[in-house]
Amino acid sequence: MTNKLYYEDSRIQSFQAKVIEQKADYVVLSETAFYPTGGGQPHDLGLLNGIEVTNVEVINGEIRHFLTYPLPENTTEVNAQINWERRxxxxxxxxxxxxxxxxxxxxxxxxxxxxxxxxxxxxxxxxxxxxxxxxxxxxxxxxxxxxxxxxxxxxxxxxxxxxxxxxxxxxxxxxxxxxxxxxxxxxxxxxxxxxxxxxxxxxxxxxxxxxxxxxxxxxxxxxxxxxxxxxxRKHKVLVNLVSTLSTPEDKIMIATKNLLEQNTRLEKQVADLSYSLLTYEAKELRENADGNTITCIFENRSMQELQKLAKLVINEMPNSICIFVSNNEDKLQIIAVKGNDVEQSMKELIALVLPYINGKGGGNERMAQGGGEKNLTSEQLIEKVISYI
Known part of the structure; x- marks a missing residue:
C-alpha cells in the first residue's frame, strides 16, 4: 500500500519516493503527496523527475500517477513536486x-x-x-x-x-x-x-x-x-463599460437600461422600414410579372426575407406561383410559394429540383424552400423549376 503523505501533512509540496510499479502510462510509488480524485475533490498535478503528472486515480486499490510520457526504464526513485497553487x-x-x-x-x-x-x-x-x-x-x-x-x-x-x-x-x-x-x-x-x-x-x-x-x-x-x-475579471468589465458608455460607475445600470430601450426602438424602426421596402419590391414584381409565374434572382438574401417577399407578392395574385433564388457566397437557396387558386404542391415542386444542386429542403403544399451547392447557375435553377410547373 502506498503511504498517503497528503493525510500526514497536507502542506507537503515536495517529496522523494521509491517506484514500486511502472507501466507505460502510470507509476505507483511507495508514498505520495499527490491527492487522487475522490470525494468531490479533483486530483493534484505536478512533476515526477521533471515529467508532468496529468492524473492521479485510485484503481484496484493502488494510487496510480499518470504521466505525459514514461519514466526511463529501471527508474527506482523519483523526486516529486506538487503543483502547490492548484493544491x-x-x-x-x-x-x-x-x-x-x-x-x-x-x-x-x-x-x-x-x-x-x-x-x-x-x-x-x-x-x-x-x-x-x-x-x-x-x-x-x-x-x-x-x-x-x-x-x-x-x-x-x-x-x-x-x-x-x-x-x-x-x-x-x-x-x-x-x-x-x-x-x-x-x-x-x-x-x-x-x-x-x-x-x-x-x-x-x-x-x-x-x-x-x-x-x-x-x-x-x-x-x-x-x-x-x-x-x-468583474472590475475589468465594469471599467470597460464605464469607458464605453461614458457614464459614472453608479449610473451604469441606468445607462444600460436606456441603451437597451433605444436599441428596441431602433429594431422596430428597422423592421418597419424593411417591411416597407419589401412591400415596394412586391409591388414592382407584380407590375413586371409576365404571366402567372413570377421569378427573381437575388444576391445574399436571407430565406426569411424571401419568404416575406413571396407572400406579399402572392397575396394579391391567387392564380400565380412565385419562384425566388438567392445566390449566396457558398450556396444557392430557392423558395416556391403559390396562390390560393393554384393546385400544384410546392413541396413536391421543390423536391423535384433540389437533386440538381445536391440540396435539402422542406415545406408544405403552399410554400417550400431549400438550398444546395452551386452546380447550376441561378438562371438554370429557375429554368429547371419552370419546366416542372
Missing part, C-alpha cells in the same frame, strides 16, 4: 465548502446532499426547494465570521464505534478507515479530502448565485484566491 486552491475551496454547508445546517437545518469542486467555482446542493436572499446573506456572513475567527481545522481517524462521540453534520456509510475533519464547536464531518490547518487560510467565501433543480437548490460560490480572480 492550495483545492484546500481552500474544500474547507470553504465544509464551512458554508455547516452554516446552512446550523442556521436553517438545510443539509448538503452533493458537492462539486469545479475549475472556476464550487457548488453545493441543498435539500430544499427554495432559499431566500436573506438566508443566503446570513449563511455567507456566518461562514465568513468562522473564517475570521481563525479556528483550527483538525483531522482525526476514528473507528465506527467512536463515531457516536461526535455530532456529525452528515452520516457516513464507512465502517473502517474513517477520517473526520473537525472545526471545533462548529463542524464535524467524515471526509477524505485535503484542507488547510485553520479557517483563516480559506480567506473568504462569496456566494455567486443559486439555481433551482427540481426539489433542491444549487448554491454556487468561490473561496480564497478565486474571489480576487473573480473580482479582477
Amino acid at each position: 492550495f486552491d483545492h484546500m481552500q475551496q474544500h474547507a470553504g465548502q465544509h464551512i458554508l454547508s455547516a452554516a446552512f445546517e446550523q442556521l436553517f437545518g438545510y443539509q448538503t446532499i452533493n458537492f462539486h469542486l469545479g475549475k472556476d467555482t464550487v457548488t453545493i446542493d441543498l435539500n430544499v426547494s427554495e432559499v431566500s436572499e436573506e438566508q443566503l446573506t446570513e449563511a455567507e456572513q456566518l461562514a465568513n465570521q468562522i473564517i475570521l475567527e481563525d479556528r483550527l481545522i483538525e483531522t482525526k481517524w476514528v473507528t465506527e464505534e467512536e463515531l457516536s462521540n461526535y455530532n456529525l453534520r452528515k452520516e457516513t456509510s464507512l465502517k473502517e478507515n474513517i477520517r473526520l475533519v473537525i472545526i471545533p464547536d462548529f463542524d464535524y464531518n467524515a471526509c477524505g479530502g485535503t484542507h488547510p490547518t485553520s479557517t483563516a487560510q480559506v480567506s473568504a467565501i462569496k456566494i455567486l448565485q443559486t439555481e433551482r433543480q427540481k426539489k433542491i437548490v444549487r448554491v454556487e460560490f468561490i473561496c480564497g484566491e478565486r474571489i480576487l480572480t473573480h473580482l479582477h
Whole structure:
C-alpha cells in the first residue's frame, strides 16, 4: 500500500519516493503527496523527475500517477513536486465548502446532499426547494465570521464505534478507515479530502448565485484566491463599460437600461422600414410579372426575407406561383410559394429540383424552400423549376 503523505501533512509540496510499479502510462510509488480524485475533490498535478503528472486515480486499490510520457526504464526513485497553487486552491475551496454547508445546517437545518469542486467555482446542493436572499446573506456572513475567527481545522481517524462521540453534520456509510475533519464547536464531518490547518487560510467565501433543480437548490460560490480572480475579471468589465458608455460607475445600470430601450426602438424602426421596402419590391414584381409565374434572382438574401417577399407578392395574385433564388457566397437557396387558386404542391415542386444542386429542403403544399451547392447557375435553377410547373 502506498503511504498517503497528503493525510500526514497536507502542506507537503515536495517529496522523494521509491517506484514500486511502472507501466507505460502510470507509476505507483511507495508514498505520495499527490491527492487522487475522490470525494468531490479533483486530483493534484505536478512533476515526477521533471515529467508532468496529468492524473492521479485510485484503481484496484493502488494510487496510480499518470504521466505525459514514461519514466526511463529501471527508474527506482523519483523526486516529486506538487503543483502547490492548484493544491492550495483545492484546500481552500474544500474547507470553504465544509464551512458554508455547516452554516446552512446550523442556521436553517438545510443539509448538503452533493458537492462539486469545479475549475472556476464550487457548488453545493441543498435539500430544499427554495432559499431566500436573506438566508443566503446570513449563511455567507456566518461562514465568513468562522473564517475570521481563525479556528483550527483538525483531522482525526476514528473507528465506527467512536463515531457516536461526535455530532456529525452528515452520516457516513464507512465502517473502517474513517477520517473526520473537525472545526471545533462548529463542524464535524467524515471526509477524505485535503484542507488547510485553520479557517483563516480559506480567506473568504462569496456566494455567486443559486439555481433551482427540481426539489433542491444549487448554491454556487468561490473561496480564497478565486474571489480576487473573480473580482479582477468583474472590475475589468465594469471599467470597460464605464469607458464605453461614458457614464459614472453608479449610473451604469441606468445607462444600460436606456441603451437597451433605444436599441428596441431602433429594431422596430428597422423592421418597419424593411417591411416597407419589401412591400415596394412586391409591388414592382407584380407590375413586371409576365404571366402567372413570377421569378427573381437575388444576391445574399436571407430565406426569411424571401419568404416575406413571396407572400406579399402572392397575396394579391391567387392564380400565380412565385419562384425566388438567392445566390449566396457558398450556396444557392430557392423558395416556391403559390396562390390560393393554384393546385400544384410546392413541396413536391421543390423536391423535384433540389437533386440538381445536391440540396435539402422542406415545406408544405403552399410554400417550400431549400438550398444546395452551386452546380447550376441561378438562371438554370429557375429554368429547371419552370419546366416542372
